[in-house]
Amino acid sequence: MLKLLLLAVLPVMLCGCPTWQDKANQTLKGVFETTKTADGIANAYLHDKCMKAAATCKARGPAVAPMTKPASAPAAAPEAACPELVACQKTKHAFEDIVLSIHHAIAAGLVAIQLGDEGLTGDWVSKVLAAVSHLQELAKTAGIWERK
């Protein structure tokens, strides 16, 4: 009798029967953790690159020196003072923008789960995955991909 009961209950207990909400949350959690790790690696690399660009500009001297300009002088563009740093920050900001868009899409997906809307959740999960592909493309073109 006990055997029979165990046979009936155990499969269900072991399966735990996760709902679509559980599955979607786990998918979003997986992407969230992976993106966090990738962001950490990419940011460390890009920040280091930008600091080196900044050091190059400072060593060059005159191009950065006129930053303490007289009030009458026209405002100098950052690009003119240190184009290397501006270019580096542009890449860093582009990468962070995509990371933020992934996190915003994940947040929207979590809200859709809370609302109990399976279709909307699926749409946001798709958007999250599309943004991840976009991030991978940028990581490849920016030379970050090899560092993962």
Place this chain on the structure above:
Amino acid sequence: MDPVTIAAIISAGLPLIMKLVDLAKLFVTGTVAKLTLPEVQAEIDRIMKRTADQDAEEWEAAGGKPQ
């Protein structure tokens, strides 16, 4: 044990089985940590602050950002 007795015992034990299933579900979903909105929001805030701090640090290393 004849099939009728087994069936009677199972049907009597069905509410107990359902309780066990509920407990199992609670156990499984409770032990698997779920991602929450505040966790995601905290990460978004952290990245935005980090960007601002790093930009300032990088321009400082370059000798200052033109005003």
